Structure formats: structure tokens, C-alpha cells
Amino acid sequence: MISASELQRKIEAIKNIPTVPGIVQKIAEMVESPSMSAADVGKVIAQDQVLAAKVLRLINSSFYGFPGRISSLSHGVVLLGFNVIKGLVLSASVFDMLSDEMAGLWEHSVGASAVAGVIARHRGYAEPEEVATAGLLHDIGKVILAIELPEVMQQLDAIVAAKRVPRLLAETEVLGITHCHVAHWLCAKWNLPAALREPLVFHHAPQQAKFAPEQTAMVHLANILVRARGYGHGGDPFVPKINDQAWQLLGLSMDDLDAIVARLDVELERVNTHDLFSV
Ligand SMILES: [Fe+2]
Numbered sequence: 001m002i003s004a005s006e007l008q009r010k011i012e013a014i015k016n017i018p019t020v021p022g023i024v025q026k027i028a029e030m031v032e033s034p035s036m037s038a039a040d041v042g043k044v045i046a047q048d049q050v051l052a053a054k055v056l057r058l059i060n061s062s063f064y065g066f067p068g069r070i071s072s073l074s075h076g077v078v079l080l081g082f083n084v085i086k087g088l089v090l091s092a093s094v095f096d097m098l099s100d101e102m103a104g105l106w107e108h109s110v111g112a113s114a115v116a117g118v119i120a121r122h123r124g125y126a127e128p129e130e131v132a133t134a135g136l137l138h139d140i141g142k143v144i145l146a147i148e149l150p151e152v153m154q155q156l157d158a159i160v161a162a163k164r165v166p167r168l169l170a171e172t173e174v175l176g177i178t179h180c181h182v183a184h185w186l187c188a189k190w191n192l193p194a195a196l197r198e199p200l201v202f203h204h205a206p207q208q209a210k211f212a213p214e215q216t217a218m219v220h221l222a223n224i225l226v227r228a229r230g231y232g233h234g235g236d237p238f239v240p241k242i243n244d245q246a247w248q249l250l251g252l253s254m255d256d257l258d259a260i261v262a263r264l265d266v267e268l269e270r271v272n273t274h275d276l277f278s279v
Pocket residue numbers: 138139179203204
């Protein structure tokens with residue numbers, strides 16, 4: 001088992017060292033610059049062919065719901081906007097580092113993305129793509145923990161199974177931090193906007209969101225619904241309760257919820273996670 005001091009050192013390393021590859025860092029910086037055009041960003045992504053193929057697959061995946069096939073990266077950048085593209089480039093690179101045993105977490109994330117998109121569109125939200133991207137990235141902290149601290153994963157699983165507690169509590173017990181803290185550090189490093197940052201950091205405590213409470217509430221609900229459908233594996237088998245404040249904020253009726261669940265069954269059926277994962 002990993003020693004306490006070694007664990008502390010590794011957690012500090014997660015805090016300080018960006019885990020993202022150079023090209024992602026470059027794209028993240030580029031989209032901050034006001035003089036950048038969609039074509040410029042498309043060109044940089046295209047330099048890395050594997051990354052480009054993955055980003056295009058994500059753009060064309062059913063959770064964005066574009067009717068025609070999008071074959072050009074710059075067109076995708078125009079349609080989705082810089083922030084969503086930044087999120088997609090990050091997820092394409094970070095999820096790729098996951099081992100095969102963690103495929104359930106990828107499914108959970110893709111499922112949450114599809115559901116978040118369904119909720120956003122059902123509510124007539126102006127930027128459903130952004131919410132879907134926040135859904136895709138919501139557990140990115142878990143991905144980083146799995147990559148950086150693989151030796152701790154079994155310990156977390158054992159606590160979840162023995163004590164029947166959510167993953168979040170097991171993380172606190174073993175690490176003293178949770179995947180939400182990791183998400184917070186990463187978002188600061190990557191300079192993600194509040195619309196992505198807050199759902200990633202507060203999806204388990206949506207009442208704490210200050211700048212993007214609506215997006216956070218949608219991702220909070222998406223995480224619960226995808227778990228309730230038994231789709232993918234979010235790290236434990238439990239379905240959390242819907243937070244009262246988030247539920248009020250969303251203003252959904254039971255009929256709305258039924259309609260969302262019916263729609264998400266269709267969407268989840270269409271999402272081919274394997275195809276999205278293996279480029
Ligand atoms: Fe989570």
C-alpha cells in the first residue's frame with residue numbers, strides 16, 4: 001500500500017502539474033486570444049491527426065444532435081464555440097489515458113453527456129452543447145485520480161463495497177480530497193469558464209454554484225439519471241438523491257421528468273461509447 005507521505009506528494013503533484021499534453025495546453029491558450037479564428041484553432045487541432053479524429057467523432061456523436069455529418073474541424077469550432085472545443089480536446093486527450101478496466105467511467109461520462117444534452121434541450125436552454133460538454137467532463141477528476149494514483153483505485157473500490165458508501169466518501173477517507181477538488185485544480189489550470197467549471201466542481205453540491213447554477217443543476221441531474229438507468233459505471237452502484245435546490249431551480253414537473261427519461265433511453269441507445277473511445 002502507498003505510504004501517507006508518498007500519497008501526499010502525489011496529490012501535491014496533481015495540484016501543480018498539468019496532466020494535459022502540450023497540444024491541449026496550446027489550444028487552451030489559443031482560444032483565450034481574441035484574435036484567433038475558428039480556422040486557426042481547427043488548424044492546430046488538425047496537426048495531431050489522432051486528436052483531430054477523436055474530436056471530430058465527439059462533434060459528430062449523437063449527444064450534440066447536429067443533423068448532418070461535420071467533416072471539418074473549423075466548421076465544428078464555429079458550431080460549438082471555443083469553450084466547448086476546449087472541453088472536447090481535453091476530454092479526447094485525458095480519457096485516452098484511461099486503462100481498459102476503467103471503460104465503465106468513460107461510459108458513465110458519455111451517458112451523462114447525452115442526458116445533460118437531453119435535459120438542456122427539453123428545457124429550451126440556449127446552449128445545450130455546453131451543458132453536454134460539462135456532462136462529458138463532470139467526473140474528469142476521477143479520470144485524473146485513476147491515471148495519477150492507480151494504486152489507490154482498488155482501495156477505493158474496497159471501501160465502497162465494504163462500507164456501502166458513495167465513491168466521494170471513500171475518496172475523502174483515503175485521499176483527504178475528492179474528484180471535485182481535482183476538477184477544481186484542473187479547471188484553474190485550464191482556465192475553463194464558469195459554465196464548465198462549476199458543473200465539474202459542484203455536481204455533488206449544486207447549491208454551491210455561484211456563476212452557473214443552472215448548468216450545474218442540469219449536470220447534477222444528468223449524473224443521477226444516468227446512474228438510475230444503470231448506464232456505465234460512476235465508481236459506485238448508488239443513485240444519489242436529487243438536491244432540492246437544484247430541482248427547484250430546474251423547474252421541472254414529473255411529466256417533464258418522464259419525457260426526459262423517455263428521450264434519454266433513445267439517446268443512450270444511439271451512443272456507441274466503444275466507437276467514440278477507440279479511434
Ligand atoms: Fe462525480
